[in-house]
Amino acid sequence: MLTGARSWLFLMLFITNSNLALANPLSGEKEIILLDKQESEIVIGHVVFTPEQGVSGYRLHMDHEKFRDYFLSMKEMKCLVGPELWCHLAYPYEQPRRVSHEDLSWLSHDLLFMFKKRDEFGANFWNGIYYHMRVEDGVIKGEAQAVDLNLLASPPEDLSTPPMHEGERDEIERSQRWLPDIVIR
Template sequence: MKLISLATLLLALTGFSDSVTSAQTNNPLSGEKRIILKGNKGEQLDIGSVTFVPGAKGIHYTLTIDHGHFTDYFLSMKEMKCLEGPELWCHLPYPYEQPRTVSAEDFSWLAHDLLFMYKKKGEFGANFWNGIYYEMSLDNGRIAGVAQAVDLNQLAAPPDDLTTLPFGEFERTDIEPQPRFLPFVEIR
């Protein structure tokens, strides 16, 4: 019977650990991923991260927005964090309790945490009917999404059932991405 040296054992374990880490990194629904908003002219803004943790009751996520790219605005008696470009793109996270889970087929709750409102810089106040919801899906090992229109006024009061999505498929409308500032999201 041969004895394996401690160095050989450590190398084997390190290689195994690297392959596990690599597999987790390649899994779009495990570990920390960057959130990139993308424009029509090649603009890319890294606005934060989302960390996915697979568990017994699904894949839970934690969202961290880096407000370093955002500018503070006071619109319609509410302080908002906005990205500046041809339009203001103001982040309005979902304000009520929710499960913060995703699956390979459903990113709806994550999309509710990445809600935005857009407006022209010169317009007065906030236009909550100009809401943006990113419809997301898996695409070549990453999560990709395109902007859809929603009326954020629907969030003025909490839903009767907090487990029901306020913006289901019938509350969202496809929009032409060309005139919008950041109509695409990529999570990688």
């Protein structure tokens, strides 16, 4: 049993370590949440961040129970069903899975989606969604941007650099898309 100064020191170390974990959005396990236009939340998985010298490695785990299987354009896809189909298309090539407070682009690449109307035939890869993410108030937040996923039909020359640069992305009409925002907390 801890007494006096020892118990106080233990309590202070516990509180400090707990606050550091909460203060760093790139440390520990976090939920991945998509938000619809009314800000209703859909938890689609979690990510585990491991800090390493100014950057964080990460492991992504999607909750496929939330998705339905679709066979679109000769490819099996996991899709969320709502006013649109929102199909997850993880980045298909090798990548470092490293992020920093200033650059979350590899995580954005692992959370690529394609949207389509439920009654449309096939997959339209030009209807890609890239969540441009940033750290804000200790939380990772992102807004959907339009991207042509056909850019990923063949591997980029440099596998160490994220290929979906700002020049390949466009703003979306937020009122037209089902899940315009992402939060990781």
